[in-house]
Amino acid sequence: MKISYNWLSQYIHLDESTEEVSELLTSIGLEVEGVDHFESIKGGLKGLVVGEVLEKWQHPNADRLNCTKVSVGGAEPLSIVCGAPNVEVGHKVIVAVVGTILYAENGDSFEIKKSKIRGEVSEGMVCAEDEIGLGASDDGIMVLPKETAVGTSAAELFKVETDTVFEIGLTPNRADAASHYGVARDLKAVLAQRKNKSIALCRPSMNDFKPDNTNLTIPxxxxxxxxxxxxxxxxxxxxxxxxxxxxxxxxxxxxxxxxxxxxxxxxxxxxxxxxxxxxxxxxxxxxxxxxxxxxxxxxxxxxxxxxxxxxxxxxxxxxxxxxxxxxxxxxxxxxxxxxxxxxxxxxxxxxxxxxxxxxxxxxxxxxxxxxxxxxxxxxxxxxxxxxxxxxxxxxxxxxxxxxxxxxxxTNDTFFPGFEVNYRLDKANAFIGHPIPEADTQTILEGLDIEIVEKNGSDWKLSIPAFKVDVTREADVVEEVLRVYGYDAIPFTTQIKSSIGDIKPPAATLARTATKELLVGNGFLECMSNSMVDVEYGSLSKEWEEQAIVAVNNPLSSEMGIMRPAMVFSVLQSSSYNLNRQQNNLKLFEFGNVYRKTDSKFKEEERLGIAVSGMQISESWRIGDTPADFNFLHGTLEQISQRLGVNTSKLSADQTSNDWFSFGMDWKLGDKVIMSGGQVSTGLKKAFDIKQKEVYYLEIRWADLVKLRQETINVGELPKYPAVRRDLALLIDQAVEYAQLEKLAFQTERKLLETVSLFDVYEGKGLPSGKKSYALAFKLRDQNKTLTDKEVDKTMSRLLERFKREVGAELRG
Missing domain, CATH: 3.50.40.10 (Phenylalanyl-trna Synthetase, Chain B, domain 3)
Structure with missing residues (x-):
């Protein structure tokens, strides 16, 4: 909101400079975000003076130009080449001297310099009204009345008004200051309190207002x-x-x-x-x-x-x-x-x-x-x-x-404001510093808050109706404090606090640990608004239309619904960065999502993770390694290990979520705990993401935290060696690694420690619809050294299970 210093001065007498006024306004909560200087004529006609044409003769080298001698009140007249047809000896004119910057009506500007025009020296310019912002006519130079004094500044002659304009960041609760009169009222109060100046506001009186007739009455x-x-x-x-x-x-x-x-x-x-x-x-x-x-x-x-x-x-x-x-x-x-x-x-x-x-x-x-x-x-x-x-x-x-x-x-009755009981002792305790009773009274009266009754330190106040946000005792405390001055409240050297032996919730500890892990791995944390574009609600079939939580009074359609999933916020951040050439992205965001079920609202915390581009920025020591689904899955494994989550309780299946072109759902029973994969083309298009691929993972945070192991098992180092055996399996394209891993642990619960996928091959030499997985199995017996016979028996059982369940074949 813009407030003019000159306009303020119509309602309150101000001796303070514009800098002082700016500081006072900011200190009382009307933050001055910028100060502009206004001129009724751009440039303020600086450098323009009244001159008199003393001589005029034809330019020797140009038919349409004249040479003139013009007096502007200096020791010597100026030589000026002029092209206006109406310039004559004796004319009083406006002259722009050398160094003047002219601002034309159309906004163009240029500086007057000493120059030669067709060989003749020109030390200024005789001006037309459109050349100095006084009008639109370009018929010729301005000719002033004969009695105009030579040397008079044009700014004085044309009464150029200058002003200082404050750009105030008006907060929504300060409706009372949404006008020059309202700001003047605040200045009156603060000047009375801080400078002991008794100033009355003035405005035109309408007490004698009366109609001239009633010939046009409109009911x-x-x-x-x-x-x-x-x-x-x-x-x-x-x-x-x-x-x-x-x-x-x-x-x-x-x-x-x-x-x-x-x-x-x-x-x-x-x-x-x-x-x-x-x-x-x-x-x-x-x-x-x-x-x-x-x-x-x-x-x-x-x-x-x-x-x-x-x-x-x-x-x-x-x-x-x-x-x-x-x-x-x-x-x-x-x-x-x-x-x-x-x-x-x-x-x-x-x-x-x-x-x-x-x-x-x-x-x-x-x-x-x-x-x-x-x-x-x-x-x-x-x-x-x-x-x-x-x-x-x-x-x-x-x-x-x-x-x-x-x-x-239609309603000429007085609109009362609010009545508030104000307790001085409680207000001082709330502020943390005693404000003298006399100062409090001065401030309240300066703000037009009436003290109806005093009963010791208990005051009954009548709040004027224009202070729509002052309805409680705490609001009055805020009014008194901002005028008294936050800077006037001294700092104490004491710190009073109580230390409680309170253990943070498990979800908080897990969130902190996860943030540290991700940031340590080069991820950046995003923070975004929970309110998102209305159109996002129709981008997925993961929820019904009636499950969307709409905002009753949205600021705009872009903040019309509460986000039903984190994917929208994270992809919005991804789009913003990718479209500004930040091509290697690793982002994460913790936040709440919102759904409506059976007329009840549900709020749930989730973690969204997005990666795109390369895992590590380009380096001569490290090759380009893309951040793909395997990288995303590896990040999930790191989070699980850091939190002590037992992922063996989860089943992994191909996702049906339409956010992804392909991906996985990790489930506990029938409930999806996490979903991740390659973001679909349609969703990327909706967010204007032109990068080739973006991979995304969304985790139901509370559900994941429930899978944490409360105790950490510690054991001695194994006494007996592990044995590694590899299998190269030929399997159908539809078979996922997670299925093989699950089958392996179901088949051998005692000896099998780990299973890992170390090679994938698809292409030439394999039957159509097939792929090759190379798996490594680590076996160990805690009580003895395994024999080849025992290892071979275990591997045979594993291979037989793979053949029976997924049709795997041992690749030669």
């Missing part, structure tokens, strides 16, 4: 008082719509608002001045001569000011005439009811709309306007009539005409 009916607790209207007739005066245009330009015409500019001015959005309707376009505030049936078509036809929801509040809608209340005007150059009478609206209704409507239609920005956060319901009167008076003064109706107000 108002509010059918939905929940959505619109207060609606104020007044008409102004016989106006002339025209450009606004310079001072008004400069105020708006300084805060980034484009001037349109005097009526619309005044409504924008009041919005930024006092935080009360207004809307002006062309009175001649209000069919039936009345205004009705109501909702309309769903799917009613309505064209807004940007010429977009929108389908209304039956919870969108509308400002209507007798036959149709004219405006989406508090959000956006209609295409057919606004003020144009032909407008001669306006109906001026000032309303207090329910913030929830406006917020939902604005989100539904993806419209974010200055009006909705303020209505969504909550405005002051007691300033509505004042703002309407002030705007009506300004329109009368600037656009002419007369106020042609009484002010129509």
């Amino acid at each position: 108002v009916a509010v059918e939905n008082t929940e959505a619109c607790p207060r609606y104020v209207g007044v008409t102004i007739s016989n106006i002339e719509v025209a450009p606004s005066p310079d001072w008004l245009q400069n105020r708006l330009k300084a805060v980034g608002v484009r001037p349109i015409n005097n009526v619309v500019d005044i409504t924008n001015y009041i919005n930024h001045a006092f935080g009360q959005p207004l809307h002006a309707f062309d009175a001649s376009k209000i069919e039936g001569g009345k205004v009705v505030v109501k909702t309309m049936p769903s799917d009613t078509k309505f064209t807004t000011l940007d010429n977009v036809e929108r389908s209304l929801n039956d919870n969108d509040l509308m400002i209507c005439n007798a036959t149709k809608g004219m405006c989406i209340a508090g959000v956006f005007g209609g295409a057919d009811s606004g003020v144009t150059n032909e407008t001669t009478a306006v109906f001026l609206e000032a309303a207090y709309f329910n913030s929830v209704w406006v917020r939902k409507t604005a989100k539904r239609h993806a419209i974010h306007s200055d009006a909705s920005f303020r209505f969504e956060r909550g405005i002051d319901p007691n300033i509505t009539a004042y703002a309407a009167k002030l705007a009506a008076q300004m329109i009368k003064d600037i656009a002419g005409g007369e106020i042609s109706s009484n002010v129509s107000d």
Whole structure:
């Protein structure tokens, strides 16, 4: 939000520099994120002065150029070559001296340098209005009145206004500061507290406001008082719509608002001045001569000011005439009811709309306007009539005409705020430092918080309605503390804490150990939002549509649902990095996923791991080794070993998950604990991933942690040697290594220690549909040395089991 220093100065007398004001605003929670300098004419007309043409003669080498001598108040006149046809001796003109930077109306800029033009010296430039940003005419140089003093700066002559503009990062809870008057109120409080300055806010009085006549009275009916607790209207007739005066245009330009015409500019001015959005309707376009505030049936078509036809929801509040809608209340005007150059009478609206209704409507239609920005956060319901009167008076003064109706107000009662009991002793204990009672009172009064009653250290406070976020004692403590100054609270040299012998949960310990393992192996941790794009919900058949958890009031469709799986967040991070030439990726993320089952919501922690590109960055010592499914599976084995997970309890089957082109599911019974594989082409396309392959693994974290062995078995080193035997098996393409491993341990439970796959061959020399696996088996007897006969017997049993179960053949 932009706040103008000059505009602030209309409501509060400031002796402080812009730097001091910036520091004060930041210290009270209105963080100044940037400071800009505004000039009503770009460049501020620096280097431009009034000159007088003393001599003029034809350029000897150019028919369309003249040589001139121009006095600008210096010791010697300047020699300037000029191409304007209207330059004459005696003319008072605007001269850009050497070194001046000119900014044209179209935004172009250039520096005036001493030069030779067709052989003649030129020490400046006689300017036209379009060359210095004063207009669009390029018919010739500007000719000033004869009485204009030579040497006068153009900035002084044309009254260039300069301003300092603060860019404030307004937090959603500070609706009371969403205007210049609101910021001035905060400055009043902090200057009273920290600098002992008693300053009164000033604003135009509307006590003597009265209509000129009642010739154009437009009645108002509010059918939905929940959505619109207060609606104020007044008409102004016989106006002339025209450009606004310079001072008004400069105020708006300084805060980034484009001037349109005097009526619309005044409504924008009041919005930024006092935080009360207004809307002006062309009175001649209000069919039936009345205004009705109501909702309309769903799917009613309505064209807004940007010429977009929108389908209304039956919870969108509308400002209507007798036959149709004219405006989406508090959000956006209609295409057919606004003020144009032909407008001669306006109906001026000032309303207090329910913030929830406006917020939902604005989100539904993806419209974010200055009006909705303020209505969504909550405005002051007691300033509505004042703002309407002030705007009506300004329109009368600037656009002419007369106020042609009484002010129509559907609810002119005072809107009370909240009553809060404030205990000084509790507040001081909460802050950790005693704030003097006198300082507390000064701060509260500076913030327009009324002290209704004092009973010792217990105070009864009346909070004004414009402080929509101050409803509790803790909120008042925050208000007092921010004005008193966080920096004024001293640091203590004592540290008070209690040490509890609390063992972290197993899942926390396991998560920490896993993070350390992955980071040590070169993985990077991601952290992303749990809310993801609505479209992600339809990217997989792993869940039903009704299982998706939708966000009731999403900030946008890109944050419309709670993620049903970690794959979306991890692939989003992968896409961002891969499309920025980070081709070798190893990413992981811990996070929660969300599902809805039988009208109940389920939240579950998961771990997602993605790899792509090469395992290790290019090096002369190490060859290129791709990060593939085997690498991903190896990472899973490392995690299992680090956590002491007994993976023998899990069965491994080919996945049916449509995230993957191929992959594995690891199950405990019928429940899938982990799924991993090569990400499908469709899913990569949805995330705009152009890298050849991405491999992904998702783990149900709580289920994996349950498989941890609580005790660690420690034994002495084996006394007897192990024996290794290898088998080269010819098997069907569909057979997986996990099946062979499982069969091996089922066949030999006593002697078999490990099974490993050390070679895979597919291709020439093998029958169609076959592949070759080379397996290594490590056998050991803890009580004696194995004999060849015992080893051969065991290997025969294994081979027989492989033949019987999966049709394996011993490869010669």
